[in-house]
Amino acid sequence: MDYHEPLPVSAERFAELREYFETRSFRGREYEHLPDYRSDLNRGVVLIEDTVVDGFPKIPRTLVIETGVPRHFEEELAVEEKLDGFNVRVARVGDDSADEPLAFTRSGIVCPFTTYQARELLPVAEFFADHPDLMLCGEMVGPENPYTDHEYADVDSLDFRVFDVRDRETGGSVPVRERRDLCADYDIPQVPFHGVFTPEEAVEKLPGIVEELDAGGREGVVMKTLSVDQQLKYTTSAANQGNLEYAFSLPFDYGQAFMFRRLIREAFQSVEWDEDERARRERAHELGEAILCSMTDTIERIDGGATVGERHTVRAPPEIVDELFEHFRSMGLQLEIETDEREAGERVVTFTKKTQATNDKVRAYLDGQIV
Ligand code: ATP
Missing domain, CATH: 1.20.58.2250 (Methane Monooxygenase Hydroxylase; Chain G, domain 1)
Structure with missing residues (x-):
């Protein structure tokens, strides 16, 4: 198979876009990924062995519910909660099911920590044995992860919540109702569901839904046609x-x-x-x-002498934490470990990804550098 076949681009255009892909490897398996959004290809497309894994599409946003919703949707739409975590696609790409599936972050990088967690948190063996061509798209949420830090009352460490199930190569979605049933069949947790509305009903209901989410410190909503052809997001204050x-x-x-x-x-x-x-x-x-x-x-x-940056805590078996830090260092990140403890055989590490510009500039201005 040529990689361009499942993707919405011609062979010629794909050949042009190929130069934007970057090569990496995960446990000896080489892959290419598209780190940035290009007009005709999703950010995060992955080419691995003889498989393409499509990226997750960009979701447009409306700033005004009353006009934006009816303008964007002509038919019924489902309203789901937009959870605040990081976007993950979980897909099986090879035959060696002992080291499958893989978890890809938004830009198409295989993250060792997220891959470990996806295999722990989801019934991957059952699901992918029955549906080898599908990918689970969801948000990893909770305080113990290396990318985001939003807290949810019902998540102590980390959890996965599915918001889409797609064909891993073409990106075609399982329709909303079928997807909710499919995930329920496998006990796969999903994002909260607020109902299906006509655009006019949605305009009426959404302010109340958004206000309630806002009061709970939650992020917002994603609206989608039942076929998931169109999506739209709106966030809380x-x-x-x-x-x-x-x-x-x-x-x-x-x-x-x-x-x-x-x-x-x-x-x-x-x-x-x-x-x-x-x-x-x-x-x-x-x-x-x-x-x-x-x-x-x-x-x-x-x-006061501190270094600032993005502070995170991770909890996983020691070898997974080692692999994660090695992965970050290979990407050029500078890490500062704050605490490193063992709890029930797992390593719990709090660390900071140093953000150089803020440290350097603030220090320089404090020392009197002229702007
Ligand atoms: P992009 O739109 O390209 O993802 P962004 O950072 O601007 O980039 P966000 O504002 O984070 O996007 O909103 C889109 C993201 O919301 C999705 O990529 C997905 O990870 C997340 N998300 C959370 N809940 C849902 C949901 N119910 N349905 C769809 N996406 C959701």
């Missing part, structure tokens, strides 16, 4: 402000466009919610705190 707080705690490492986009979302929501003066001032106050207090905290910490 809690998520926008949480992202801003995090980004401004590492102000020179996050792109300014990242912050700007989230500020704009808050403004549109404040207008759509038709907030009165008091509610708008309260939002302004919270936004100001998210921005300023996270920066002042970082400046004071660096002034």
